Amino acid sequence: NFMLTQPHSVSESPGKTVTISCTRSSGSIASNYVQWYQQRPGSSPTTVIYEDNQRPSGVPDRFSGSIDSSSNSASLTISGLKTEDEADYYCQSYDSSTWVFGGGTKLTVL
Amino acid sequence: QLQLQESGPGLVKPSETLSLTCTVSGGSISSSSYYWGWIRQPPGKGLEWIGSIYYSGSTYYNPSLKSRVTISVDTSKNQFSLKLSSVTAADTAVYYCARAIAARSPRVDYWGQGTLVTVSS
Numbered sequence: 684n685f686m687l688t689q690p691h692s693v694s695e696s697p698g699k700t701v702t703i704s705c706t707r708s709s710g711s712i713a714s715n716y717v718q719w720y721q722q723r724p725g726s727s728p729t730t731v732i733y734e735d736n737q738r739p740s741g742v743p744d745r746f747s748g749s750i751d752s753s754s755n756s757a758s759l760t761i762s763g764l765k766t767e768d769e770a771d772y773y774c775q776s777y778d779s780s781t782w783v784f785g786g787g788t789k790l791t792v793l
Numbered sequence: 794q795l796q797l798q799e800s801g802p803g804l805v806k807p808s809e810t811l812s813l814t815c816t817v818s819g820g821s822i823s824s825s826s827y828y829w830g831w832i833r834q835p836p837g838k839g840l841e842w843i844g845s846i847y848y849s850g851s852t853y854y855n856p857s858l859k860s861r862v863t864i865s866v867d868t869s870k871n872q873f874s875l876k877l878s879s880v881t882a883a884d885t886a887v888y889y890c891a892r893a894i895a896a897r898s899p900r901v902d903y904w905g906q907g908t909l910v911t912v913s914s
Contacts, residue, residue: 684856716898720840727889727904728840734898773840777898780853782830782842 685709687774687785694791697764703788705774706756717757718775719748722787728773732759766792795820797890797905805884805912811877815890815905822871823848828893830901831864831875833886841886845893846873880912 686708695701705717717735720728730739732748735757745765750757757776761768769792774785801813815829822829830845844854846864854862858877866873877884887907893899 716896716900718898718900720901722840727907728901729904730900730902733900734896739902771839775840775900781855782845782893782899784832784840784842787839 684781685778685783687776687783689772689774689785689788691786692789692791694793695764697766697792699764700760700762701764701790703759703761703772703774703790704756705758705785706754707776710778711752712750712755712757712776713752715777717748717750719746719757719759720773720775722771722773724770731772761790764792768792795892795903797892797903799888799890799905799908801908801910803909803911805880805910806914807881807912808879811875811880811884811910811912813875813888813890813908813910815873815875817871817873817892820892822866822873823868826895828853828895828899829866829873830891830893832889832891832901832904833884834889834907835883835886838886843875843877843888845899847895882912884910885912886910 688706719732721731722728736748773787796818805811828845831843861878863876889907890905891901892903893901
């Protein structure tokens with residue numbers, strides 16, 4: 684099966700833009716949709732992006748997703764950073780009846 | 794509003810079997826539109842998919858856990874369950890039950906609140 688690799692941590696200042704990457708180890712990133720989940724401390728994850736670039740209702744348009752076949756990776760971009768965006772972010776995809784999560788990225792907004 | 798609630802022992806002895814149940818309210822577990830799954834998170838670590846089940850009873854397991862995992866569904870009680878055998882300290886984690894939309898790439902749209910299971914003698 685494949686793995687999804689994320690940076691362990693990223694940090695940026697309020698108001699700035701940050702991008703979190705998620706690289707697929709084998710197989711095409713475009714072969715199955717990528718989701719992004721946000722998890723605040725002590726809480727269950729929630730979806731911020733699904734099907735590569737779709738936002739659930741209630742998620743601000745500061746959150747966007749994309750995929751890049753040349754680097755075989757997906758990205759989550761958060762613009763106009765707010766302190767409330769500080770959380771762990773996980774990418775997730777699927778292949779051969781298996782759900783795969785990335786290792787997670789801790790976003791610090793300082 | 795759909796709700797999922799995990800229940801089961803918070804402490805399991807090494808070598809024994811971990812058993813958890815997820816009770817679904819506000820929706821039917823018999824819908825063909827969804828998978829029902831278990832995901833765990835060791836303290837301070839990331840999310841790991843354990844396995845999932847379709848209302849028909851078809852099951853799908855993480856290859857790394859497959860030999861120890863059984864997931865079942867009880868449509869009469871609107872519940873699904875997880876059994877993980879021969880547990881060790883490495884199985885200590887918060888266990889989440891979840892609903893996933895049965896699409897080209899299943900995605901979780903509802904999560905339970907999670908329950909901490911500690912493996913210790």
